[in-house]
Amino acid sequence: MTMIEKNLQTVRARVAAACSAAGRAPGEVTLLAVSKTFGPAAVAAAHAAGQTAFGENYIQEAVQKITQLRQLPLQWHCIGPIQSNKTRLVAEHFDWVHTVDRLKTAQRLSEQRPAHLPALQVCIQVNVDGGAAKSGVLPQEALALAQQVAALPRLRLRGVMSIPEPVPDFAAACALFARVKAVFDALKAEGLELDTLSMGMSADLEAAIHAGSTMVRVGTAIFGGRAKVV
Numbered sequence: 235m236t237m238i239e240k241n242l243q244t245v246r247a248r249v250a251a252a253c254s255a256a257g258r259a260p261g262e263v264t265l266l267a268v269s270k271t272f273g274p275a276a277v278a279a280a281h282a283a284g285q286t287a288f289g290e291n292y293i294q295e296a297v298q299k300i301t302q303l304r305q306l307p308l309q310w311h312c313i314g315p316i317q318s319n320k321t322r323l324v325a326e327h328f329d330w331v332h333t334v335d336r337l338k339t340a341q342r343l344s345e346q347r348p349a350h351l352p353a354l355q356v357c358i359q360v361n362v363d364g365g366a367a368k369s370g371v372l373p374q375e376a377l378a379l380a381q382q383v384a385a386l387p388r389l390r391l392r393g394v395m396s397i398p399e400p401v402p403d404f405a406a407a408c409a410l411f412a413r414v415k416a417v418f419d420a421l422k423a424e425g426l427e428l429d430t431l432s433m434g435m436s437a438d439l440e441a442a443i444h445a446g447s448t449m450v451r452v453g454t455a456i457f458g459g460r461a462k463v464v
């Protein structure tokens with residue numbers, strides 16, 4: 235068994251245990267393997283171990299990997315910040331984007347999504363714990379953006395994503411994730427048909443699942459440690 239396969243088993247067991255502790259069915263939470271900084275061989279090893287959904291932060295690096303692994307039936311999620319000059323690459327190569335926090339970005343993604351591909355699946359990124367400098371819309375701005383994004387022809391709005399700062403204990407992490415869940419629920423209450431709440435990483439996936447996450451984004455616990463700055 236490869237190290238990646240062993241790590242995947244451990245992470246799946248953590249997800250299952252967290253679901254069980256929260257009284258949720260294990261099938262309610264999708265595991266996104268965050269492969270940023272790791273090469274195509276690591277992704278192929280994870281795929282061989284049954285993983286199909288992968289998350290990437292750095293667009294150029296991702297596009298290279300996606301192209302190299304074209305023959306595998308993988309699903310690619312953009313989870314990094316998107317500058318305006320990168321929207322075309324994202325629209326052409328990814329299946330999902332979790333980090334939509336401006337209408338301008340969403341409009342470009344919709345316009346640039348190639349006609350032969352299905353709609354791009356997107357989440358609105360929400361900032362529940364930072365200042366205005368942090369990526370993501372503030373909770374009170376989420377509904378207006380979500381309604382505008384939902385109306386774009388080549389995007390399909392699936393839900394909400396957030397990256398709260400790490401906090402020391404389980405209860406504090408749950409409280410932050412609960413703020414994201416509240417935004418998700420509020421958008422649904424307004425009639426938006428959402429099914430994806432993308433939150434939780436290697437260190438805090440248990441708290442995220444406790445608070446209602448439907449998709450955890452896990453890098454380190456699957457692929458190992460990354461070099462600090464990329």
Ligand SMILES: *Cc1c(COP(=O)(O)O)cnc(C)c1O
Pocket residue numbers: 268270291313314397435436437451452453454455
């Ligand atoms: C890198 C990254 C992850 C994975 O983080 P780990 O701590 O390695 O599990 C998840 N989400 C986003 C947005 C990331 O940038």
